[in-house]
Amino acid sequence: MTIDRLRTAASHLLLTITALVCAFPIYWLFATSLRRPEDVTSLAPIPWPLSVENYADAAHKVDIAGLIANTFVVAVLSGSGQLLIALLASYAFAMYTFPLQRLLYLAFIGTWLVPFQVTMLPNYIVLTRLGLIDSLLGVVVPTLCSALGVLLLRQHMAAFPKELIAAARIDGRSSWSILWTVVVPNLRPALAALGILLFINAWNEYFWPAVVLRRSNSVLQLGLRSFMGTEGDQWGPLMAVASLACLPVLVLYLLLQRQIVNAFVRSGLK
Template sequence: MKRWTLTFALAAAFGLCVGPFYWLVMAATHEDKDIFTWPPKFLPGGHLWDNLTGLEESIGLTRVLLNSAVVSTLQTVGGLIVSVLAGYAFAKFDFRGKNILFVMLLATLVIPIQVRLIPLFEMMLNFDLLDSYPAVILPNLTVPFGIFLMRQALSGLPDELLDAARVDGAGELRIIWRVVVPVMRPVLAALTIFLFLWAWNDFVWPLIALRSAEMQTLPVAMATLNGLANTDFGQVLLASTISTLPVMILFLFFQRQFISGLLAGATKG
């Protein structure tokens, strides 16, 4: 009896998690008037291509996807590099004011993004970087959560392993690349997913920093689909479906290392 109850509970949980996404994908293939009919349509429709061409005409789907891909990829790679280097320094080096700097870094986690918008905008304006990729990428390269996660994980890395590499003549950067990165691969996989998810779904700062339609990222462009008088929900749902695919693919690629990476970062002291 307990086995059947557990099976039913797992099936119900699976349905609650997958059901809405399945409906989202199916609804994206229907025209606007068929999406909210009752009973709902759970089979593919014949308007996928119409919705796709409509998105290309409305927001320039290819262009905004390319913008989002460039921004998210560079921001993720840059965030990983900064997090590894800073986390390694906080975990393995002793220097004056280290604890104070680390506490100040963690304190930025509770500062709302709205507080930073005006100073960031002023900085990008003074540097003449507005409406460009660097305007979106550079302010987000330092991720306090990523530095904290890497610091916690690297604190458990034996110093003897690093000393052995130094004895062999390896510099710090080579130690990080040859020793730290392979050992910390599960943590890096988890951090990669988080960084890419945040970069891909970021809306507020790209909305402010990118002025022209040609530079818009996908979340900003999707907001323009909601018109005052008329909204094509087929296009909205198709854009929502497309926006979830890169994150899902990335998670499936790193899923074997995701949980172990989180546990490694959470348990090392």
């Protein structure tokens, strides 16, 4: 019993140390943003006296509310669009039989192995001809197809009880009705977990918005560049905006912590 308690204590200690190591950069980010401008490079572990001058300087230089709103719009549209298309595609691959089904599925998943930098130029040319350059819609459209989402959801669709599908068809329901009234309600944990992943990935995206958007203050990630220059980086305002970029995701996790954990545990997504 003593050995088991020691193992448990050692495990908890290891987890605590790991959590502190992972959380320290986030703490230092917020701590630096709350220092006075003259103390921004201080190595003191606790910022004192507290100051919001960095946030005021950042708000004076960029439109923080606009940055957050644009980033939220991009993340919501991109994440929800990917989730919807992945749901429809995985349903078709799992529930229907058609010629070259396996080959098409492998080809679709194979697109996941192609680096985004390879398709960047064709996407940019298409957006130019559509007149979507320098617009939030131009950031969203090329990201709507998620091979990873199809791969994950198809596994859940394939494991879905076929008896329920057959019973719904005997009851006279259409394929569209079966998807939304039978399949989707039973896949909520998987959809929640995947939706969270897609939202966070879209929220943190930097490379593609930097290519499409010519305005440096369009989304939060590009707004950070406003405080970086050849004459030196403005670390205080930079940390202030970076902390605001992290804040919505942290608040989302705190509010939906139980649902998020249950979604990942029940869905089996890693």
